[in-house]
Amino acid sequence: MTTTRTIKVDYIARVEGEAALHITLDRDRVHRVELNIFEPPRFFEALLRGRHFTEAVDITSRICGICPIAYMMSAAHAMEDICGVKVDGPLRDLRRVLYCGEWIESHGLHVAMLHLPDFLGYPDAITMAKDHPDLVKDALRLKAVGNDLLRLLGGREIHPINVRVGGFYKLPTVAELKARRGELDWAMGATQRLLKLVAGLKAPDLRTAHEHFALRHADEYPLNEGRYASTDGVDIPIREYEQVLQEEHVAHSTALHSRRLGAANPPLACVGPAARIALNQDRLGPLARAALKEHGLEDAWRNPHRSIALRCVEILFALEESARIIDGYVAPDRPCFEVTPRAGTGYGCTEAPRGTCYHRYSIDEQGLITAAKIVPPTAVNQAAIEGDLRQFVSDRLDMPEDELRHGCEQVIRNFDPCISCSAHFLKLTVERVDGVAA
Amino acid sequence: MTRPTLAVWKFASCDGCQLSLLDCEEELLAVAGAVDIAMFPEASSSMRPGPYTLSLVEGSISTPEHLEQIRTIRAQSRYLVTIGACATSGGIQALRNFADAGEYAAAVYARPDYLSTLATSTPIAEQVSVDFELRGCPINKAQLVEVINAFVNGRRPAVASHSVCTECKRSGTVCVMVAHGTPCLGPVTHAGCGALCPRHDRGCYGCYGPKETPTASLAAPLQKLGMQGDKLVRFYRSFNAWAPEFREESRAHETP
Numbered sequence: 001m002t003t004t005r006t007i008k009v010d011y012i013a014r015v016e017g018e019a020a021l022h023i024t025l026d027r028d029r030v031h032r033v034e035l036n037i038f039e040p041p042r043f044f045e046a047l048l049r050g051r052h053f054t055e056a057v058d059i060t061s062r063i064c065g066i067c068p069i070a071y072m073m074s075a076a077h078a079m080e081d082i083c084g085v086k087v088d089g090p091l092r093d094l095r096r097v098l099y100c101g102e103w104i105e106s107h108g109l110h111v112a113m114l115h116l117p118d119f120l121g122y123p124d125a126i127t128m129a130k131d132h133p134d135l136v137k138d139a140l141r142l143k144a145v146g147n148d149l150l151r152l153l154g155g156r157e158i159h160p161i162n163v164r165v166g167g168f169y170k171l172p173t174v175a176e177l178k179a180r181r182g183e184l185d186w187a188m189g190a191t192q193r194l195l196k197l198v199a200g201l202k203a204p205d206l207r208t209a210h211e212h213f214a215l216r217h218a219d220e221y222p223l224n225e226g227r228y229a230s231t232d233g234v235d236i237p238i239r240e241y242e243q244v245l246q247e248e249h250v251a252h253s254t255a256l257h258s259r260r261l262g263a264a265n266p267p268l269a270c271v272g273p274a275a276r277i278a279l280n281q282d283r284l285g286p287l288a289r290a291a292l293k294e295h296g297l298e299d300a301w302r303n304p305h306r307s308i309a310l311r312c313v314e315i316l317f318a319l320e321e322s323a324r325i326i327d328g329y330v331a332p333d334r335p336c337f338e339v340t341p342r343a344g345t346g347y348g349c350t351e352a353p354r355g356t357c358y359h360r361y362s363i364d365e366q367g368l369i370t371a372a373k374i375v376p377p378t379a380v381n382q383a384a385i386e387g388d389l390r391q392f393v394s395d396r397l398d399m400p401e402d403e404l405r406h407g408c409e410q411v412i413r414n415f416d417p418c419i420s421c422s423a424h425f426l427k428l429t430v431e432r433v434d435g436v437a438a
Numbered sequence: 439m440t441r442p443t444l445a446v447w448k449f450a451s452c453d454g455c456q457l458s459l460l461d462c463e464e465e466l467l468a469v470a471g472a473v474d475i476a477m478f479p480e481a482s483s484s485m486r487p488g489p490y491t492l493s494l495v496e497g498s499i500s501t502p503e504h505l506e507q508i509r510t511i512r513a514q515s516r517y518l519v520t521i522g523a524c525a526t527s528g529g530i531q532a533l534r535n536f537a538d539a540g541e542y543a544a545a546v547y548a549r550p551d552y553l554s555t556l557a558t559s560t561p562i563a564e565q566v567s568v569d570f571e572l573r574g575c576p577i578n579k580a581q582l583v584e585v586i587n588a589f590v591n592g593r594r595p596a597v598a599s600h601s602v603c604t605e606c607k608r609s610g611t612v613c614v615m616v617a618h619g620t621p622c623l624g625p626v627t628h629a630g631c632g633a634l635c636p637r638h639d640r641g642c643y644g645c646y647g648p649k650e651t652p653t654a655s656l657a658a659p660l661q662k663l664g665m666q667g668d669k670l671v672r673f674y675r676s677f678n679a680w681a682p683e684f685r686e687e688s689r690a691h692e693t694p
Contacts, residue, residue: 011479018448040450040500041555042531046542051672058643062530062677065454065576109460113481124482126470136467144463155634157461158454158576159645162638170638249548256547335639409483 004031007393007405019417021408023393030397033390035382035412048372053079053341053363054165060359060374061159064418066109069102069154070352071374072163073224074359078348079165082363083339090332091167092224093325097177098153098163099223099350100318104146104187105157106353107273107311107318110416111198112139115308118410119201135197138190142315145180145187149322152176167336177326184323188287191319195312199295203305204407206392210384211260211267212275212301213245215351221283221317222276224350231278232267238349241358245269247375258380270384271355271377272415273310274301285324288317304388304414311353311416341367352377354418378417385415442491442590445477447511449497449504450531450559454576455522456480456496462579469583473590488514492589494582498524500531500559512566517589520562521582523575527647528680530575532559535680560680570595573628575645575677581630598629601649602642605633614641621663621673626653626683643676648683654690667693 007023018039024031044063048056056075061068073095080087087095112135113125122128129136147157152172154160162169213234215226229235234244247256260266277284278301281292292298292313300306341363348359355377362371392411396404446456460481462469476486493515499508512518520526528535534542539557543550562568572585572595581597588595598605602624606613614620614636622641624633628649635642657670665673674688 011485040504041543041546041553042450042500042529042559043534043542043546044530046545047530047533047537049545052669055672055676059530059676062452062454062575065452065457068452068454113460117483123484124478126467126475126482127484129467129470140463140466143461147461147463155638156576156631158457161635161640161643164640169635169640249552251549251552 007401007408009405009409019412021389021412023389023408025393025397027397030390030393033386033393035386035389037382045372045374048361048369051369053082053361053367053369054339056361056369056372057163057165058159058161061163063374063376065158066106066418067102067352067354067357068159069099069150069163070350070357071359072160073099073350074348074357074374075361076163076165076348077224077350078346078359078361079363080339081346081348082344082361083165083342083346085166085337085339087167087337090330091336093329094153094168094171096223097149097322097325098160100322101146101149101153103318103353104315104322105143105150106146106416107315108139108143108146110353111308111311111315112136112142112194115311115413115416116198118413119198119308135194139194142187142190142194145183145319148180148183152180164336166339167334169335171331171335174329174331177329181323181326184319184326188316188319188323191312191316192291195291195295195309195316198312199297199309201308203303204392206303206305206388206411208270208302208304208384208388208391209267210270210387212270212278213356213380214271214275214279215349215356216279217283219283221280221285221321222351228349228356229279230269231275232263238358239347241347241349241375242360242373245375245380247379256375256379257383258375268384268387269380271380272307273314273353273355274304274307275355276351277301277310277313284313284317285320287320288313291316304411307414307416314353341365345371352418354378354416355380376418378415381415381417385412385417388414441472441474443476443486443489444473444586444590445488445490445493445511445515446475446480447477447493447495447497447507448480449495449508449525449562450500451497451522451524451529453480453496455525455574456494458521458577458579458582459494462583465583469586473586490515492517492519492586494586495520495525495562496522498528498531498559498561499556499565501555503554504556505565508562508565517569518562518566519570519572519585519589520568521572522577523573523645523647523677524559525562526571526573526681527561527678527684528559530677530679532680533675534559536675572597573646574630578630578632599649600629601625601651602627602629602631602633602636602646605629605631606636609633609637611636614639615659615663619663621660621665623656623673626651626656644674644684645677647678647681650683653683653687657687657691667691
C-alpha cells in the first residue's frame with residue numbers, strides 16, 4: 001500500500017513578496033506541485049483606467065519596489081508607441097544606463113544577499129558576513145553602485161521620480177556622469193571576483209526543456225527594445241506577444257499563469273537572465289562575453305541552479321555598458337521629447353532583471369487610459385518554477401524532509417521570483433503519501 | 439544585556455519600503471549589530487517567534503486574513519511602526535475604495551471567486567494602535583535608520599513634520615509653481631523626500647501624503663493653472679488617496 005506525504009513551506013524566505021509551496025508525493029512519484037502566491041491582489045490594471053497616460057509611469061512603478069524601472073520603462077515605451085514618438089540618441093542611452101543601474105542593484109541584491117547564503121550554508125547575508133566580511137561588504141558596495149546610478153538618473157533608488165513619457169524631467173550633467181567612472185571600474189573588478197566564486201559553486205544537475213523567451217535586438221544586449229524571440233524559434237514583433245503567451249487564472253495563485261499558444265504540447269515558458277543569455281550571448285559586451293567563456297557558462301542557461309552565475313555575468317554587462325555610454329555621452333539640448341496624446345493602443349516590452357515585462361495600453365483622444373494589460377516576469381515563470389520543483393522532487397523521492405524542503409526553496413530562489421509584481425503568489429507544503437508525518 | 443529585537447512585516451505592498459532597509463548599504467551591518475533581526479523573511483530564512491521590541495509594518499490591510507494577522511503582530515510587539523504610504527494611508531491600491539471593488543477584481547481576474555480580498559485597502563492604524571507612522575512612497579532610508587535608532591533607545595524619532603514647500607525654500611530650490619506654472623502639491627505634502635521632484639523640475643505629486651495644513655487652500659492656485667475637475671481629483675488621488683485630507687479634497691472636486 002502506498003501512502004502519500006506532504007512537504008510544506010508556509011512562507012518562503014529571501015524572495016520578494018509572499019508565497020508558499022505545497023507538494024504531494026509518495027515513494028514512487030510526485031502527485032501535485034503548487035506554488036501558492038498569497039500576495040494580496042492590488043488590481044493595477046483596473047485602477048489605471050481613467051488615469052492620464054502620463055501617470056502610468058509613476059503608478060506602475062509601485063508594482064515593484066525592487067524593479068520599478070522595468071515598469072516605468074515598459075509603460076513609457078507603450079505610451080510613446082501609441083503617440084508615435086521615438087526616444088532616441090542620448091536620451092535613449094541614458095535610459096539604458098538607468099536600466100543598467102536597476103540590473104546592478106537588483107542582481108547584486110539577489111546574488112550576494114539572497115541567493116549566495118543557500119550555497120554557503122547561511123540563513124542570510126548578515127550571518128554570512130560574520131565569516132565572510134569582505135565578501136558581504138563588497139556586495140553591498142556593488143549594490144550601492146547600481147543604486148547610485150538610479151539616484152543620479154532617477155532621483156531616488158526606489159520609485160524614481162525623474163522618468164517620464166518622452167524622456168526625463170531633468171538631465172544629469174556630463175561631469176556628474178563622468179564622476180561615476182571610477183566606481184564602475186572598481187565594480188567591474190569586484191564582479192569578476194564574485195563571478196569566480198559563484199561559477200565554482202557546486203550546483204545540483206537539473207536539465208529542463210523550457211522554452212526560453214527574451215527580447216532580441218539587432219546589435220544590442222536587450223534592455224528596452226527588440227523583437228520577441230524564443231529558443232524554440234519564436235521571432236515576432238512585441239505587438240504580437242499575446243498571440244504567443246496568454247495569461248490564465250488558476251485557483252491556487254493570485255499570479256496569473258502564462259500559457260503558450262500555437263504549439264501542441266508546448267514546453268513551459270521561462271524568462272530572465274538564462275533566457276537572455278541563451279538568446280543573446282553574442283550581444284554581450286567584451287568583458288561579459290569573455291567572462292562567460294572563461295568560466296564555461298555558455299550552456300549554463302539550461303540548468304536553473306546556475307542562474308546565480310548568469311546574473312553575475314549580467315551585472316558585468318550592465319557595468320561595462322554603463323561605462324561605455326558614459327564615456328561617449330554628449331548632452332542633448334532637451335531632457336525630453338514632446339508627446340501629444342492620440343487615441344490608440346500601444347505596446348511596451350522591456351527586460352526587467354527577472355525577465356520580460358510586457359505592457360499594453362489603450363488611451364482615448366484626451367489621453368485617458370481605457371484599458372491596461374501588464375504581464376510581470378514572475379507570472380510567466382510560475383509554471384516553469386512548478387515544473388522545476390516537480391522534476392527536482394521526482395529525482396529525490398527518498399531525500400529526508402528537511403533537505404528536500406531546503407532544496408525546493410532553492411529551486412524557487414533560482415528564479416529570483418518577484419512576487420509582489422506577479423500578484424497577480426508562493427507557500428511550500430510537501431505532502432508525502434507514505435505514512436511519514438510531515 | 440540582550441539586544442532589542444526587530445521584526446519586519448508585509449501586508450499589501452510593493453516591498454519597496456522594507457527594501458529600504460537592505461538599501462542602507464553603509465548602515466546595514468551596523469544596524470544588524472545594534473538590533474537582533476529576529477523576523478525579516480525577505481532577507482533571512484531564520485524566522486524566530488516574538489515578542490519583539492520593534493515591529494516595522496509595511497503594506498495595507500486588504501484581505502480578511504490581514505485583520506487577524508495585524509492583531510497578532512500588535513500583541514507581540516512593544517512598539518509598532520508603520521513604514522510607507524500603504525501602511526499609513528492605504529497606498530495606491532486604496533483607489534478601489536472609491537470604486538466598485540468587485541468590478542475591479544473582474545477586470546483583472548478571470549475567476550474573482552478564487553480571490554480572498556476585502557472591498558477596501560486601509561491603513562494599519564484603522565485596526566490597531568500604532569506608535570509612529572513613517573511617511574513616504576517609498577520611505578526615506580535615513581529616516582528609517584533614525585526611527586529604528588530612536589525606538590530601540592526609547593526616544594521619539596526626530597523626523598521633520600513640515601511641508602515639502604518648506605524643504606524647497608530651505609534648499610534654495612526655485613518654486614516650480616511660481617516660476618514655471620507647474621502644478622505642485624508641495625505646500626500640502628509632508629516633508630521627508632528633500633523636495634526631490636521640484637529639484638528635478640517637476641511638481642510634487644504628494645507621495646509623502648498630506649501634512650496637517652488646510653489642504654483646500656491649494657485648490658484655487660491649482661485651478662488657475664488649469665487643474666479643474668477630474669484633473670484635480672486625480673492629482674489628490676494617487677499614492678495617499680485614502681489619507682483623510684487628500685480623500686476629502688479629491689471628493690470636493692468630483693463631478694457628481
